[in-house]
Every structure is written in structure tokens, then in C-alpha cells.
Amino acid sequence: MLYRKVILYIAMSLDGYIAKDEDNLDFLSVVEVPGEDYGYAAFQQTVDTLIWGRKTYDKVLSFGIDFPHKNKKCYVLSSSKTGHDENVEYYNGDIKNLIEQIRQKDGKNIYCDGGGELVYELLRHSLIDQMIISVIPHLVGNGVRLFKDKLPEQALKLTQSVTFPSGLVQLGYEKNSKGAV
Structure with a gap:
């Protein structure tokens, strides 16, 4: 059985927000370019399970x-x-148990996306194997932060840095050999 990575694939503003107040995402349109998906379709081919807030x-x-x-x-x-419902199963148990249950079955990687609480819990329990973070060239100023305070210190290994003409910079990180993401 192949190891199923937990991958955070998310966009944030340059100042670290994944949404403005009232969950407003309009700043993402700053980088909308016809025909450009920033690798999202290719990424989707590598996953078969999603965990969202x-x-x-x-x-x-x-x-x-x-x-x-x-x-x-x-x-x-x-x-x-x-x-x-017709699209998803709601889960309110321990996130570690959910990841363990998913990994016991054959399949592709696991895609995680927002929100801030989900990211916090996954990082707090050292459950993320890889992060792909698209940085939007926009300062939001307030809203929902990607990374909350009081996370445990974690060392990362940069695996990807891609710049796009729109100004979006996509960064990839993985757990390094000395610790968790």
C-alpha cells in the first residue's frame, strides 16, 4: 500500500490571510488569468479524498x-x-483518527483546504506531509489567517518555488528529515 500524503493546497494574501472579513475571497481575482489554473487540475489528478472545514x-x-x-x-x-449530504460526509471526531482511517485504505493523496481552524489542527498534530501555498500579490490587512498563533515550531524543506506573470508565487514545502511540517 502506498503512503497517502496529506497535502495542504491553498492560496493566501501576501500578508497571510486566506479570506477577508465575512469570508470574502474577492482578493483572489487579482491573479485570475483566462486559461491559467496554476497547476490545480494536475494536482487534482493526484488526490481522491478531500478534507475541508x-x-x-x-x-x-x-x-x-x-x-x-x-x-x-x-x-x-x-x-x-x-x-x-449529496456531496460530503460531515465529521466531528478526532482529526488524527480520520487521517488514520483514510490512510488504511488504498488510494491517492488527501487534499486539505481551509479554513484556518482545520489547518491549525492538522499542523498542531503534525499531520501535513506537504504544503502548496499560492501567494497572491495583495495585502488584505485583516480576516482569516492561514497560520494561527501558538503552532509548534516546525522545520520545512522548500521543494518548489514558481512565479507566474500574474504575480502569484507558488511555494511547495515538505516535512524535512528532522521533523514535522
Whole structure:
């Protein structure tokens, strides 16, 4: 059985925010270029399971589009919802147990995306194997930070740094041999 990596694939503003107040994502449009997906489609071919926070899931549904990951197993972490809907299974247990259960089955990698609470819990428990962070050339000033205070110190290994004409810089990091991400 292949090891299923937990990969955080996310965008943030230059000052470290994944959303403005009221979960506003309009700053992401700064780098919208027709035909450019910044490697997202290729990345999606490497994953078959998603773990998202509930606010992220609700935000995607608010776009009025078909859920874009119907062909993948999707878990949404929620303290208030249980069961499932037509797209996802709600999960309110221990994140370590969920990752362990997923890894016991054959499959591709595990894609994690927002929000800040999910990222915090995954990093707090040293569960992220790889991060792909797209830095948007925009200062937001306030909102939802990607990295919360009081994370344990963690050493990373830079594996990728790609710049795009739009100004987006995509950084890739993995756990280094001396510790967790």
C-alpha cells in the first residue's frame, strides 16, 4: 500500500490571510488569468479524498456552481453538522483518527483546504506531509489567517518555488528529515 500524503493546497494574501472579513475571497481575482489554473487540475489528478472545514464547504456552495469534487470522497469537519449530504460526509471526531482511517485504505493523496481552524489542527498534530501555498500579490490587512498563533515550531524543506506573470508565487514545502511540517 502506498503512503497517502496529506497535502495542504491553498492560496493566501501576501500578508497571510486566506479570506477577508465575512469570508470574502474577492482578493483572489487579482491573479485570475483566462486559461491559467496554476497547476490545480494536475494536482487534482493526484488526490481522491478531500478534507475541508465547514465554512470553506459552505463558501464553495455559495458560488452557485455544481460541487466540483463529486468524483472524490469528501469530508467536512463540523462541530454542528453530522451525517452527510449529496456531496460530503460531515465529521466531528478526532482529526488524527480520520487521517488514520483514510490512510488504511488504498488510494491517492488527501487534499486539505481551509479554513484556518482545520489547518491549525492538522499542523498542531503534525499531520501535513506537504504544503502548496499560492501567494497572491495583495495585502488584505485583516480576516482569516492561514497560520494561527501558538503552532509548534516546525522545520520545512522548500521543494518548489514558481512565479507566474500574474504575480502569484507558488511555494511547495515538505516535512524535512528532522521533523514535522
